[in-house]
Amino acid sequence: MSNLFVKKLQLPPEDQEIRFVLGQKRTCYNGVYPFKIFPQKELSSLTFAPVTILYGGNGSGKTTLLNILAEALQLTRHSPFSGGAFFGDYVKLCKADFSVIPLHSQILTSDDVSDYLLNLRTLNDGIRQRREELLEEYTRLKWDNRPFSSLEDYDRWKETTDAKHKTSSKFVKARLTRDVDLFSNGETAMKYYTERITENALYLIDEPENSLSAAFQTELAGFLADSARFFGCQLVIATHSPFLLSIPGAVIYDLDSLPVRVRPWTELENVRVYYEFFKSHQKAFEP
Numbered sequence: 001m002s003n004l005f006v007k008k009l010q011l012p013p014e015d016q017e018i019r020f021v022l023g024q025k026r027t028c029y030n031g032v033y034p035f036k037i038f039p040q041k042e043l044s045s046l047t048f049a050p051v052t053i054l055y056g057g058n059g060s061g062k063t064t065l066l067n068i069l070a071e072a073l074q075l076t077r078h079s080p081f082s083g084g085a086f087f088g089d090y091v092k093l094c095k096a097d098f099s100v101i102p103l104h105s106q107i108l109t110s111d112d113v114s115d116y117l118l119n120l121r122t123l124n125d126g127i128r129q130r131r132e133e134l135l136e137e138y139t140r141l142k143w144d145n146r147p148f149s150s151l152e153d154y155d156r157w158k159e160t161t162d163a164k165h166k167t168s169s170k171f172v173k174a175r176l177t178r179d180v181d182l183f184s185n186g187e188t189a190m191k192y193y194t195e196r197i198t199e200n201a202l203y204l205i206d207e208p209e210n211s212l213s214a215a216f217q218t219e220l221a222g223f224l225a226d227s228a229r230f231f232g233c234q235l236v237i238a239t240h241s242p243f244l245l246s247i248p249g250a251v252i253y254d255l256d257s258l259p260v261r262v263r264p265w266t267e268l269e270n271v272r273v274y275y276e277f278f279k280s281h282q283k284a285f286e287p
Contacts, residue, residue: 002050005202012093014039042259049251054238056255062238072096076106105202110210186216200232209241217243
């Protein structure tokens, strides 16, 4: 059963934002992000469910809200974050209604997944280079017939004996960490989320559909739904993926509407575009 670790996020009222902006130097007026965004959308607060989705196109503010919440709750991050000179000031004006947040709660971003992919490739490149070095060492030791004249040669004798009694693959395997499995980007991204998301914690997830095919997005949606329903997780997801938007019971904030309001996933513009497209090509799918 899901936990509600965070219940509500209250954004600063417009008059409070105006007072802050007027208190800054005039040269800063065009650079006070994230001020002056949400009053224009008539959004004053968010109330959270076991699964809450922030939906909207690029520039809608869904990632901004996710980062505001993450900073307000001081959640663990895996990639550096800088929201600009005024982000911290904005967060201080927000009010979050929350209970004790488990220590392993965290925000997961698409940058985190990219770094994870890059680190795996870098690790494997290092392992491959070390394998080549060990193969050269194996060949040298196997054909080393120099006599052993003192105790100082003991270590060389052990290595040489080992090489002479083993195949090259066994010699290398005994000294080398096995390659980390490298899957496709989609498989690796799925692996990242299934490893990071455990039980009884709050997870903020920013556009997890990146690098995922439709099939993997469907699989991830099922995994996230189960994490909330059976494993005590609370999820806040920023996405415009129809597959993730369809998670049963999710409360969806449409940040493209004015004012921002909660809407069923079947009414969202991005979902309707997919629906109309496939509907217009329905006959192509029929035998």
